[in-house]
Amino acid sequence: MGYDTQPKASHFVDGQYIEDTSGAVMEVVYPATGAVIARLHEATPAIIEKAITSGRRAQAEWAGMMGVERGRILRRAADIMRERNYDLSVLETHDTGKPMSETLYVDATSGADALEYFGGLAGSLTGEHVPLGGDWGYTVREPLGLCVGLGAWNYPTQIACWKGAPALACGNAMIFKPSETTPLCALKVAEILHEAGLPAGLYNVIQGAGDVGRALVGDERVDKVSLTGSVPTGKRVYASAAEGMKHVTMELGGKSPLVVFEDADLDNAVGGAILGNFYSTGQVCSNGTRVFVHKSIKEAFLKRLAERLGSAKIGDPLDETVNFGPMVSSSQRDIVLDYIAKGKAEGARLVCGGSVIAGDGFYIQPTVFADVTDDMVIAREEIFGPVMAVLDFEDEADVIARANNTEYGLSAGVFTRDISRAHRVIGQLQAGSCFINSYNDAPVELPFGGSKLSGVGRENSKTAIEHYSQLKSVYVRMGDVEAPF
Numbered sequence: 001m002g003y004d005t006q007p008k009a010s011h012f013v014d015g016q017y018i019e020d021t022s023g024a025v026m027e028v029v030y031p032a033t034g035a036v037i038a039r040l041h042e043a044t045p046a047i048i049e050k051a052i053t054s055g056r057r058a059q060a061e062w063a064g065m066m067g068v069e070r071g072r073i074l075r076r077a078a079d080i081m082r083e084r085n086y087d088l089s090v091l092e093t094h095d096t097g098k099p100m101s102e103t104l105y106v107d108a109t110s111g112a113d114a115l116e117y118f119g120g121l122a123g124s125l126t127g128e129h130v131p132l133g134g135d136w137g138y139t140v141r142e143p144l145g146l147c148v149g150l151g152a153w154n155y156p157t158q159i160a161c162w163k164g165a166p167a168l169a170c171g172n173a174m175i176f177k178p179s180e181t182t183p184l185c186a187l188k189v190a191e192i193l194h195e196a197g198l199p200a201g202l203y204n205v206i207q208g209a210g211d212v213g214r215a216l217v218g219d220e221r222v223d224k225v226s227l228t229g230s231v232p233t234g235k236r237v238y239a240s241a242a243e244g245m246k247h248v249t250m251e252l253g254g255k256s257p258l259v260v261f262e263d264a265d266l267d268n269a270v271g272g273a274i275l276g277n278f279y280s281t282g283q284v285c286s287n288g289t290r291v292f293v294h295k296s297i298k299e300a301f302l303k304r305l306a307e308r309l310g311s312a313k314i315g316d317p318l319d320e321t322v323n324f325g326p327m328v329s330s331s332q333r334d335i336v337l338d339y340i341a342k343g344k345a346e347g348a349r350l351v352c353g354g355s356v357i358a359g360d361g362f363y364i365q366p367t368v369f370a371d372v373t374d375d376m377v378i379a380r381e382e383i384f385g386p387v388m389a390v391l392d393f394e395d396e397a398d399v400i401a402r403a404n405n406t407e408y409g410l411s412a413g414v415f416t417r418d419i420s421r422a423h424r425v426i427g428q429l430q431a432g433s434c435f436i437n438s439y440n441d442a443p444v445e446l447p448f449g450g451s452k453l454s455g456v457g458r459e460n461s462k463t464a465i466e467h468y469s470q471l472k473s474v475y476v477r478m479g480d481v482e483a484p485f
């Protein structure tokens, strides 16, 4: 294979790689070939304990440092990530199967952006002075303490950084548990942070599945939980965190609408729909998988879409000209194939794709269904694969109501040349992360997150600081205390 994907050990705790071979074996499978590329062990109770105690110990000292000192370390880590972008991209491709044409530009890059952005903010996390007549008050922005990050498998480097960077900037420690499907990349993030000067114990990575996550969330020494995952997991984690009144950020699933009006630039709208359905082989939470296209341009839209999908280059994700890779796992591929079968059975019109691609890897064709109706399963449930559902509409008010008729509220997009309509429609769509004449951009400067069942809290931007810190308020009396007796 040529690349050494086996890490030195399964976990990175208290500044070093550690192993406990009594933990259950986890095999890491390369999605493009089905080959086992690394063997790790799930965290045992002893590893979990070490991660918690070292995190708590290190956090007290870290919180006492100057913000600019914390920020300098994060910004140094960002520089190292950028310098190692190629190797990190190769690893991300092995972990997830996403093509190098994506990972070279998105994953470590986005992780470095978060480290740089929150590193820059770290020195400015102040409270305020509040005049109260002759008295006064002030607020102090304090860290929460020990935070737990739980990752999904689609963006392992990015998720590790989007959670770690604001947590550390605010003076917290973090224990990050990657998805059991993609355990490799977060270890590199930990390595780089420590190489940049992060004191031992502040960013611990431990491996395992739901049981390890459950143990972390349920531990009373943990102050905050940030999960990126599915809605059912989110409900369980939120409920468990509530037992200890812990802070939470929930970045969950979606079934987002993308509305294409009759006056849209057709090629841009088709491009947006492609980005919102087939990038990362459709394994993106914010995808616009319900594409509502105005009836008058539907056939033109579908024709152009099919033409452009015909030029997708599907194959070896390490070949930098390939732009469509395999699904992350055979089980995720089977889930998606099951949805495709349901779409066919429900009578949706298969415009293109619809089949598995024979071979060792977990490949599926990019798939488009047209004439999809709101009640079909493929229009209601998150598929998390390369399956686009195209629905017709004729009336603006009607399409807004239909777009909002879902329990999810992660993202929404609109394509139109009419600027008034663009803002009017976006203003009424129930979603946290929206796009006008674009889809799926996620710069660190803008808040990211969902409404309704898609989540609570926001990642990125200055807003994330609110979710990794708390305010202490102090009343200062300047005169005598007047007590009633």
Ligand SMILES: NC(=O)c1ccc[n+]([C@@H]2O[C@H](COP(=O)([O-])OP(=O)(O)OC[C@H]3O[C@@H](n4cnc5c(N)ncnc54)[C@H](O)[C@@H]3O)[C@@H](O)[C@H]2O)c1
Pocket (backbone or CB within 6 Å): 150, 151, 152, 153, 154, 155, 177, 178, 179, 180, 208, 209, 210, 211, 212, 213, 214, 217, 227, 228, 229, 230, 231, 233, 234, 236, 237, 250, 251, 252, 253, 254, 284, 285, 286, 382, 384, 410, 449, 450, 455
């Ligand atoms: N909103 C976002 O930012 C975002 C981003 C990426 C993925 N997602 C969503 O994630 C899902 C796909 O990822 P997945 O299959 O890895 O999600 P998942 O919910 O199965 O797992 C997410 C993480 O939670 C852990 N976990 C599972 N059960 C747990 C429990 N009871 N207690 C603690 N931890 C537990 C898993 O081990 C994993 O690390 C999709 O629904 C997708 O939409 C959301």
